[in-house]
Amino acid sequence: MKYFIILVLFLGLVGFIQAQSLGLGNPRVYKISESVYAITNLYHTFRYGWVNAGIIFTANSVIFIDCGMTEASGEFLWETASQKMKGKEKIYLILTHSHSDHIFGMNVLKQKGAKEIAHELMIDFLKESGEKYKSSLIKELNWSQEKGDSIFGEVKLSPPDIVVTKDRILKINGEDIYILTSPGHARDQLSVYYPRTKTLFASDVIYQGGDPTTFFGGPEEWKTWINELKRLKVMDIDIICPGHGNLCRKDEIDRNIGYLQGYINGITGKVKKDE
Numbered sequence: 001m002k003y004f005i006i007l008v009l010f011l012g013l014v015g016f017i018q019a020q021s022l023g024l025g026n027p028r029v030y031k032i033s034e035s036v037y038a039i040t041n042l043y044h045t046f047r048y049g050w051v052n053a054g055i056i057f058t059a060n061s062v063i064f065i066d067c068g069m070t071e072a073s074g075e076f077l078w079e080t081a082s083q084k085m086k087g088k089e090k091i092y093l094i095l096t097h098s099h100s101d102h103i104f105g106m107n108v109l110k111q112k113g114a115k116e117i118a119h120e121l122m123i124d125f126l127k128e129s130g131e132k133y134k135s136s137l138i139k140e141l142n143w144s145q146e147k148g149d150s151i152f153g154e155v156k157l158s159p160p161d162i163v164v165t166k167d168r169i170l171k172i173n174g175e176d177i178y179i180l181t182s183p184g185h186a187r188d189q190l191s192v193y194y195p196r197t198k199t200l201f202a203s204d205v206i207y208q209g210g211d212p213t214t215f216f217g218g219p220e221e222w223k224t225w226i227n228e229l230k231r232l233k234v235m236d237i238d239i240i241c242p243g244h245g246n247l248c249r250k251d252e253i254d255r256n257i258g259y260l261q262g263y264i265n266g267i268t269g270k271v272k273k274d275e
């Protein structure tokens, strides 16, 4: 806790929505530098969870990293960025993977002209109707359609304008933005590194404080995940914005590796015992 308070003071919490709005959560805006913001505590259907997003400003562009689980989250991110924008910036949206909690707010930013960037494995999924995906989630949650509509808002997915197949460096206004393929949690998982401020937007490659969500894969995927974490560990990273939880430092990478390794050992140990 003490550590987190120090981190908050260091980064400067610039915005904190006190009242929890429907579909918005309780977003907190952290100014990592003049040009990099992290937004945590956006709405999530999981009762005790939030989801995070990021914004990078270059000379003439704004790059959003993920867009929350709801239309209200997308709007909040746009409003947050707008306060700093001059009005003629090019807009980019990097979707880190195809899970609803990171992409359902995308239509708000697409409507603002955002060029969308995503892994090629997301293309088929993004061609699907967002409302179809929303409906199946509403069913799963045992919600009424009205409740789903009021919380999620309109969900419209669209295929990417820029496709990522392997690690690449996006050059925007002379700035390098690293888009890294980081499979493990999901096959189409990306993370984003901004060397100028040594910031890693890790998305669901790193879970701060909690257990990594492993149910989208098996031992092979988890081993891949560990390798990706080891790859990130040697990079020059100062601050990490994870997909869920608080902003953190590189020590969280070791904790995530430890958890995944323990999980693999437990599962494979159990299989051997059952044989």
Ligand SMILES: [Zn+2]
Pocket: 051, 099, 101, 102, 204, 243, 244
């Ligand atoms: Zn997530």
